[in-house]
Amino acid sequence: MKAARRSSERAGNLVVHALLIVFAVLAIAPILLIVVNSFKTTPAIFEHPFALPTADTFSAAGYERVFQRGHFVDNYRNSLVVTVGSTVATLVLATLAAFALTEYKVRFAPLVGGFFVAGIMLPIRLGTVPILKTMISWGLMDTLTALVLVYTAMSLPLAVALLMTYFRSVPHDLKEAARIDGAGELRTLSIVLPIVRPGLAAVASVTMLPIWNDLWFPLILAPSQENQTVTLGVQQFVGQFLNDYPALLGALTLGAVPLVVLFVVFSRQFIQGLSQGLGK
Template sequence: MKTHKITRPLSSAGVHLVLGGYTLLALFPILLILINAFKSRAGIFDDPLALPTAETFFLGGFEKVIAKSHFMLYFGNSLTVTLVSLALILLFGAMAAWALAEYKFRGNRLLALYLAIGIMVPIRLGTVSILELIVKFDLINTLTALILVYTAQGLPLAIMILSEFIAQIPKELKEAARCDGVGEFKIFFQIILPLIRPAVATVAVFTMIPVWNDLWFPLILAPGEETQTVTLGVQQFIGQYVTDWNSVLASLSLAVIPVLIMYMIFSRQLIRGLTSGAVK
């Protein structure tokens, strides 16, 4: 008995130590960017790990990014693409997950397998075909092209996660609603969606980050001045011979803000979504 009492605190401390170390490792690059964004170029290269002081404190990078570049346009493009893609992924993903989990029809398993393949095969392998299709529909250098690609990219994972959660909802709840004359759309929007909020938050966070940080498709499908996203717009401060590190770090600091805000909003639901499977 004494051995068990001693082992449990030690194992718990070991788990917390590992998680704490991983947290520091994950947050270190973000902290390094934020710290150096408020320092002069000399302060960055002299001691990149030091906090800004009265001598090294410098806001020139933020002033150049906001006043002398089109950063706010790029930021708005990224925000538009991310939010619209996220809304479409959550809506269509939840509806498709409801259909796969609730209704049994011929080809149900084959369709689920097809969507699972969409998770395993990177969408970038089809870049040439996607580019040809976008050019054919005259969508090059438009935000619509990015929204369509990101929606297709995020749907397989969203459907897989949401269908698993929907399958765990008791059938009696849905049958009772049908017996009361409630239509399928009302059952889905008024009963199912509120019950799978943790899963929706999980999908939202895991979908938003790759879309917001992506450089590949904006560079290929929307490289125009009016359609550039944040990740692509930051590249203008990186030259072949000279790099404006103050502007680069300031841009990256501003670009991190939406991701942090969204995580703080959905963090509780995200944790519930990640741990619900273990609890059950």
């Protein structure tokens, strides 16, 4: 019986791993195909789309045209400013809000927590028109500040809800001991932060990826060339160079590489943080 059970478990594991490998290939193959063909000449792309570049077909002219005619250096800088600014603001505000909602027993705390949960279910794009009017009245149209404010508001509900699960798991005796020793509330929070570090990493990762990849709000709130993000820059470059396939694939590669790097760097923290947060 034990041998039969082990063999069935092994067969099940093989099937699961085979399916995971198939899904991984289906997800990675299109990205690799774009990257490989971006280093080819146009005839080689159409004649041998699945072949690796050779000495005769290799060409980096597409990337040269991308940097000559595009503005990807400025786009990367803008995306970096918006992503880092929004992530830092989200972490700071969500940490303070989650600590307050879990630590202080006041009547309206559950109501405020409910508002944050409701914010997860309501997409912020439904409020595009009011947001647009607000930014115009504040004089922030076509600025990176507008994007930082919108993305921070968009990320806060999930960040607060996730961090609240971590703060609830912190031993109450630890916080009381810190207060007895004379620590203020901010000092007590700094003592607690190392314990909720996985949650902070999860919030950072789940905040950065959608912001970097968003096209909607950069197109509406910061459409000018000097404030374009990478996603918007790629979209407009693709529209202008539809027939220049090496440059087109090069632009798509430059737009996708940061997302892949961010996911590879923060995937472990993202999965670990979310799984621990949901289990608490």
